[in-house]
Amino acid sequence: MDALTLSRAQFGFTIAFHYIFPPLSIGLGLCLVAFEGFYLSTGKKLYLEIARFYTRIFGLIFAMGVATGIVMEFQFGTNWSSYSRFVGDVFGSALAAEGIFAFFLESGFLGLLLFGWDRIKPGTHFFATLMVCLGAHFSAVWIVVANSWQQTPAGYHLVGQPGGAIRAEVTDFWQVIFNPSTLDRLWHVFMGGWQAGSFAVLSVSAYFLLKKKNIEFAQTALKIALVIAAVASLLQLFSGHESAKVVSFTQPAKLAAYEGHYTTGPAPLYLFGWVDEKNSQTHGVSIPGLLSYLVTGSTDAPVTGLDAFTPDKRPPINFVFQTYHAMVAIGMTLIAVAWFGLFLWWRGLLWKTRWFLWVLVFSVLLPQAANQLGWFSAEVGRQPYIVYNLMKTSDALSKTVKAGEILTSIILFGFIYLLLGVLFIYLLNDKIQHGLHMKEEKGHRA
């Protein structure tokens, strides 16, 4: 395999593994704020127990996020140094800002969150929790700014360098930050995080209820998480819609690939289907005119099709079509699950409906899958560009790094992440099973 394929594989696989954890930190951070907020306002010990239990889980998730995240900060330089030279002036400042404004905040206050229970007052501890949660959200802000600039670059100009190279330089920093896709995509990432965190709490709580353990504890946490899940899932629908609308005019080739839309003209919306890339056809079940309607407000308005782009300027179509549709399908499922849960709660049936509690146990995987699929669609949908319409991914590689070296690092990361993944599941399970009763076993366990 060539260096390009290997570097793409390495980046894709290290970022995908990393991205299991940040959305959980964002969403679980919000849940922690809610739990501790209820404790402070009601003074009930139960909320404190819930907060402490999920803080321990948060600590494990956060450590995984930090361990796998440090790779990302340096991989632009190690594997994509031509890209780094080209965009450093613009893209680098967003990464630096992430460090200055987000990482210090969350990592600093994390120590207080995890170890400060007996050292600081409850109000101060709540403040630390709030700061960690805020820090997790801030880091999403800056990374989405950086990535959105790759999707819809703005606020820059191209400048020739003394050596003959060309690079992008900032002209308007506010335009870089608020480039056309930043806000919609940020909202989308936030909601994906809230879903990941709240469904994780739902899953653990439902499991306790099914096992008839910690009943009151589980019911209280479940109710709070269910409200967050219901709100986030519904808001996610709107943010997804807005995001797709922005894609329709900023990255028309990507939208056309999302929907397998070949011929410019009125466009249907596929519920599911298959793109036959060889014959430029899409087969499946579709609602005529719906894509046109969603994008423009009129069912017969034309939507740019793939025919407007030569094949070398199109992303892999069927792949993007499938990941996008799977993400949307999961998003709809999550709305159904969360709101059906609210309905059962309202009718007083939530604790008796065992099959639904089983659904909740496994629902934790759905936001994870949707978050991954969404990023696959967004990133693969941008291909063949690394910066849309500006730089091709194939021109972004490090010139000095050889395929053999990348293969070595992929194998190393492969083994290590596999090991970490297994250990993470093992420890997470252990914490869930025993985490609530840790005090009695102390001294031996931690």
Add this chain to the structure above:
Amino acid sequence: MNFDWQTLWFVLVGILFMGYALLDGFDLGVGALHLLVKTDTERRIFINSIGPIWDGNEVWLVTGGGALFAAFPEAYATVFSGFYLAFMLLLIALIFRAVAIEFRSKQPMKWWRQIWDVSFSVSSIVSSLLIGIAMGNLVWGIPLGADHEYAGTFLGLLKPYPLLLGFTTLALFTMHGSIFIVLKTEGALQKKLKGWVKNTMIFFILCYVITTLATLIFIPRMLTTLQQQPFLFIVPVFNVLAIANIPRNISRGRGWGAFLSSCATLFFLMALLGIGLYPNMVFSNPAPENSLTIYNAASSVATLKIMSLMAAIGLPLILSYTVSIYWVFRGKVKLDSHSY
């Protein structure tokens, strides 16, 4: 006269890496010494002495990397792609270190704890060595092409001088860590650790003298800026004073005095490194005309100005809450139900 934004950012990036060396320096040092204490309680005390703060300390490295990317993208691109395998090893060491701290005390089994104890210690040692070797290569110079790309090999990074700097860095962090851990312990354990400080100090001073001689003999270019700006000679003078102040404080039993002197040592050593390299970021050896300087490696002045604004807002905030958090966790390590 135009304000020299590139020099400002050379200093600021330097401060971030200095912050990393000062703070993560002692927790890497604690890790390097970890296997030398044998009982489970002692090892838990070691890990918990850095438990609430190591993560924040490592952020200095991540932010330093981000700031280097933003302010000097050419240097970031050249160094990280040029040192590819070395950096991959460093990343893997840092990953193992992070999870070892988190995982170790989560299970009671002896073998489990042994595995993570070894991971924690070995990864701390490897990280310190690699950081030193990377700095050593910047001082010695690496072969660069006219296109600013690294023109050497992986093994070419393992020359004697960079290796020497690797060991010096390890010695420095180990000394720094041993002084720190004395502050965090009490009773018999503290007494034992106090004995170690003397050994780590001797190891460091030995490395320091050899490195200084080697630098003076083989890399006189590191003195150019000092000769041009004689007032900067206070830096090496203070450096020597800071080092001499460590044994003085220790013999008088003043732990904090020793720790602050050790911090000052790191501070002045990093300052010396910066002064020696300036105005080069990555010195090209051979073919010095291909060197990356703070001018040909920098981002546009517009970006440097924006970044300066961010630093002006961000750094005071970071310092204020870092100090508060250290304050909360001051005093001896007490193992409780929240500890690792």
